[in-house]
Amino acid sequence: xxxxxxxxxxxxxxxxxxxxxxxxxxxxxxxxxxxxxxxxxxxxxxxxxxxxxxxxxxxxxxxxxxxxxxxxxxxxxxxxxxxxxxxxxxxxxxxxxxxxxxxxxxxxxxxxxxxxxxxxxxxxxxxxxxxxxxxxxxxxxxxxxxxxxxxxxxxxxxxxxxxxxxxxxxxxxxxxxxxxxxxxxxxxxxxxxxxxxxxxxxxxxxxxxxxxxxxxxxxxxxxxxxxxxxxxxxxxxxxxxxxxxxxxxxxxxxxxxxxxxxxxxxxxxxxxxxxxxxxxxxxxxxxxxxxxxxxxxxxxxxxxxxxxxxxxxxxxxxxxxxxxxxxxxxxxxxxxxxxxxxxxxxxxxxxxxxxxxxxxxxxxxxxxxxxxxxxxxxxxxxxxxxxxxxxxxxxxx
Numbered sequence: 001x002x003x004x005x006x007x008x009x010x011x012x013x014x015x016x017x018x019x020x021x022x023x024x025x026x027x028x029x030x031x032x033x034x035x036x037x038x039x040x041x042x043x044x045x046x047x048x049x050x051x052x053x054x055x056x057x058x059x060x061x062x063x064x065x066x067x068x069x070x071x072x073x074x075x076x077x078x079x080x081x082x083x084x085x086x087x088x089x090x091x092x093x094x095x096x097x098x099x100x101x102x103x104x105x106x107x108x109x110x111x112x113x114x115x116x117x118x119x120x121x122x123x124x125x126x127x128x129x130x131x132x133x134x135x136x137x138x139x140x141x142x143x144x145x146x147x148x149x150x151x152x153x154x155x156x157x158x159x160x161x162x163x164x165x166x167x168x169x170x171x172x173x174x175x176x177x178x179x180x181x182x183x184x185x186x187x188x189x190x191x192x193x194x195x196x197x198x199x200x201x202x203x204x205x206x207x208x209x210x211x212x213x214x215x216x217x218x219x220x221x222x223x224x225x226x227x228x229x230x231x232x233x234x235x236x237x238x239x240x241x242x243x244x245x246x247x248x249x250x251x252x253x254x255x256x257x258x259x260x261x262x263x264x265x266x267x268x269x270x271x272x273x274x275x276x277x278x279x280x281x282x283x284x285x286x287x288x289x290x291x292x293x294x295x296x297x298x299x300x301x302x303x304x305x306x307x308x309x310x311x312x313x314x315x316x317x318x319x320x321x322x323x324x325x326x327x328x329x330x331x332x333x334x335x336x337x338x339x340x341x342x343x344x345x346x347x348x349x350x351x352x353x354x355x356x357x358x359x360x361x362x363x364x365x366x367x368x369x370x371x372x373x374x375x376x377x378x379x380x381x382x383x384x385x386x387x388x389x390x391x392x393x394x395x396x397x
Contacts, residue, residue, distance in 0.1 A: 005385075008378050016265055019272035026275040030091060031282035031356060032077065032221060037091040038099050041217040044084045052084055052211045059210045061086050064103055066206035077280070077355075086213070091280070096218045098199070104215045107203035110167045111155070119155040119164065124148025128204035130197040133189050138197040140188040140204070149184040156182045168200065233286040240290050241267075244297055252304050254394035258379045259300040262371040266296045269367040274360070282356035292364025299336075299372035303328040308395055317384055317392045325377050332372065336365050 032039060044052035044060055061080060068076045068090065077089040093099055109122030126143045133139040144152055155164065156178050165175040166188055174190035191197045245263065248256035270289065274281060307324030315323060343365065346358035384391045 005378065005382055008374075009382060012265070012375055012378060016268060019268040022272040022276055023268065028271075028275050029278055029280045031280045031285070032089045032091045033283045034281065035091045036094070036221045037089065038093045038096045039090075039217075039219050039221060040088045040096070040099065040103065040215060041081075042086045042088065042104055042213040043216050044086070044211045045214055047212060050211055054083070056211045057084055057086065060213060063207050063209050064088060067102055067203060085216075094220055096220055100215050100218055102199055102203060104213050105203060106169050106209045106212050107200075107207075108169055108209075109204060111152070112165045112167060113155065113159055114162050114165075120144075120148055120151045122204050122207070124151060125204055128201040130194065130201045133187060137189060138191045138194040140191065140197050140201045142186055142188065142204070144184050144186070152186065153181060153183045156180070233283070233290070237286070237290050237293070241293050244293055248297055248300070252301075254391060255300075255304045255307070255380065258376055258383070259297050259304075261379060262300065262375045263293070263296055265375055266364075266367050266371040267293075269370065270360070270363050273363045273367065279359050279363075280356055281360070284354065285356035285360040288357045288360035289364060292361060292368065295339075295364065296368035296371065299328070299332045299368060300376055302331055303372065303376065304395070311392065311395055317388045317395075318381075320395075321377070321380055321384065325373070329373065332369070336369055340365055 042064075044057045046052050050056060057080065061078060064086060065076075065078055068078065068088070076091075077087075079087055081087050088099075088103055090099060107122065109125070111119040111121070113119055124145055124147060126145045126148070128140050128142045131139055131141045159178045160180070161178065163175045163177050166173045173188060176189070188200070191200060241263070245260045248259045248263075250256070252259065270292070273279075279285075303324055306328040307320050310320035310323040310327075311317065340362060343358045343362040347355050347362070350358060
């Protein structure tokens with residue numbers, strides 16, 4: 001075996017080992033339809049001062065994304081539907097009431113003096129962290145921005161001995177009496193529980209929604225439905241892969257066996273890419289994987305037919321392999337690029353499960369290109385070079 005082939009073979013083995021370790025060590029993120037969770041439909045509403053236009057809804061979506069990210073939900077799905085609606089899908093979250101409270105609340109914080117004048121708002125906060133007050137009661141400790149600190153210092157100086165009320169969406173949280181001048185730090189008390197303190201600090205860090213959002217629909221999807229889908233998809237994948245493997249062995253014999261080896265490596269690469277990129281596996285995504293199994297050997301079929309043509313033209317087996325791969329490459333590249341363009345369009349303009357299908361399809365195409373053009377050729381050349389004339393007859397010519 002030539003030194004160049006040996007090094008390429010070692011590289012492929014290393015890739016296989018890394019992929020196997022990634023699949024073994026890293027978890028696969030299951031989507032809402034497979035794992036269960038909460039799905040919410042929100043709709044932006046106009047106020048007396050703000051219209052729920054495209055810009056306001058886009059900014060509301062960004063605020064929701066920041067809030068959900070602080071919840072620690074793995075790979076949430078958040079997208080717009082129509083002009084005013086925002087869809088939020090949280091896999092694994094089974095408490096829709098808390099999700100509704102955190103995601104749908106406007107969270108407009110206001111500090112007011114006794115005359116009802118607004119001293120400052122949540123926009124003047126730099127940070128907000130849940131903690132406890134001097135009596136070990138839940139509270140939110142906050143730090144102000146430079147501008148906010150100047151506002152609060154002046155307000156507390158002018159209101160010593162008077163109350164400054166703290167409101168959240170017109171709900172009175174507390175109204176402490178100002179004892180001294182406060183500059184850049186403060187505390188919000190009267191929250192009742194640590195969970196509420198944590199939720200409030202989370203919403204304050206993420207920012208207030210620019211427009212109110214009404215929860216039109218919220219539902220909890222049970223994971224049992226997802227488990228049934230997973231089991232059925234496993235059976236479908238096993239049957240599909242088995243039929244493809246048998247077809248290749250029956251039609252192409254020895255080259256088909258090599259293609260089947262490449263198919264196993266292809267499956268390892270795709271699954272490792274999914275867990276490595278922390279992609280969300282949805283039911284349409286599984287459909288994309290099953291579809292790409294057949295596409296993975298499509299390139300091998302083209303290559304083997306080109307090799308046969310080269311052999312019929314009188315070339316020796318080693319030259320026929322080189323010529324077959326060279327002639328097939330252009331056709332394989334063109335067909336896969338067009339499919340990649342389609343997958344890219346689905347990802348860019350689609351949403352939710354459609355994106356999951358696009359991701360798995362795109363990864364499958366790239367992996368199939370590598371296994372067909374690199375792995376299959378490497379294995380074929382490594383075996384054929386041992387006894388070229390012996391393996392010529394296995395190509396059916």
